[in-house]
Amino acid sequence: MTSLIDVDAAMRDMVEKLKQLCAERNIDKPALVGIHTGGVWVARRLQSLLGWDGPVGELDISFYRDDFTRIGLNPKVKASSLPFETEGRDVVLVDDVIMSGRTIRAAMNELFDFGRPASILLVALMDVGGRDLPIQPDVVGASRRLQSNQRVKLLGPDPLAVELREKTGSS
């Protein structure tokens, strides 16, 4: 299939922006943390392109979603894993697609339960707009506006591709 965006070009662009931002803010060797599932794939790819060492942290925000009282528990919860101290550390939080901002809010709430980071930079491969909350990424690979019946999904982990999907019926 054809990817909606050129993922490799977007990743290269993200790497340059992230390096520049870290330099501006005097951030050295931050911890990369991806949000399950697509965010972890993007974070791992970033880690490799940046040449940073150390493990990539993984967050599953299922226990932090604000819609539990409407839709219940995600049946496929994965354990979060942060194999490093986040207390006092600069963290780069990575997601594949940012839309409403609710996932990022939940991820930041979860991050703070592991300790208080010195700072958090937010990186997203794609920004599709439609924000419900005042949360904006610091680095974005590509931006697209979607129609109300459209959604995007990251396919991966190798190769990474962004698929455009149209919602059908009431689902």
Add this chain to the structure above:
Amino acid sequence: MPSIDDELSPLQLNRFQQLRHFLTIEGLSRKHLTDILDTADTFIEVGSRSIKKVPLLRGKTVANLFFEASTRTRTTFELAAKRLSADVLNINITTSATSKGESLSDMLRNLEAMAVDMFVVRHAQSGAPHFIAKSVTPRVSVINAGDGRHAHPTQAMLDMLTIRQHKHKFEGLKVAIVGDILHSRVARSQIQALNLLGAEEVRVIAPDTLLPPYIDQFGVKVFSSMKEGMRDVDVVIMLRLQKERMEGALLPSEQEFFRLYGLSQDKLVLAKPDAIVMHPGPINRGVEIESAVADGPQSVILNQVTNGIAVRMAVMSMAMSGQIAELTADEEVA
């Protein structure tokens, strides 16, 4: 003859076959049990964080209704609910209104009027949690924390989680359950869970006086000798002697029981070298198990306690999720 489980187990699933109440292992599928274990696995990590809490049940209220004394089980349920950010009420039944003559139904109605979302019930009568689950509103889930001689499903599931952590799978496992099978609701739930999860062989080892009638119909092999029953097992589950439930003398003496059925190092060597030793607690040291074994390298007894919190978090969040799914579907129909 139909059992309590046969008649009432469908009660604990919603129309989507999701957990709605958690009353017994019977009637659940292997997938239900595996989902509980997988979800519990993800909650174990929460216990290692600097803030051991997730906001899943924030705004929900859980009432612990313990009609029978228990410290460990009540504490782990309380801790599990608090780690899910729920508000917790511990109702001390012996000093509550039921001892002033209020009926159980009136007490439940009052708790429902206080917008309690979940009852955790321990009761000396088999079937009490089922009775309560049948009578509550659709906005309440019921978790069985042990009823009579019938079931103790969360204890069985924390035992399954402990076994899976150490043995990684159930297929091919030989498990011996030793001691007071007759009075043990834990053993009954363990046997059901082990068979459902695919253990190769479940053995019970006990004197005849501590075996329920027709025990062989439960899918177990019965041994009256430790020497024979312990041979080549992967898991040894010792049970507590339920002296408070014994009517009359079922044992010659505790010393005699320990000599024949207590777990000592010389009996443990009959099991596989990497066999794990479990006990639901509280332990009667020197009666069911000698201290050197209870505290020894093959003991996973304290792992069981830790896992109890994660399993109860899983069961509570899944039952609440099942309640929400049902209520949402009802609203869509209305």
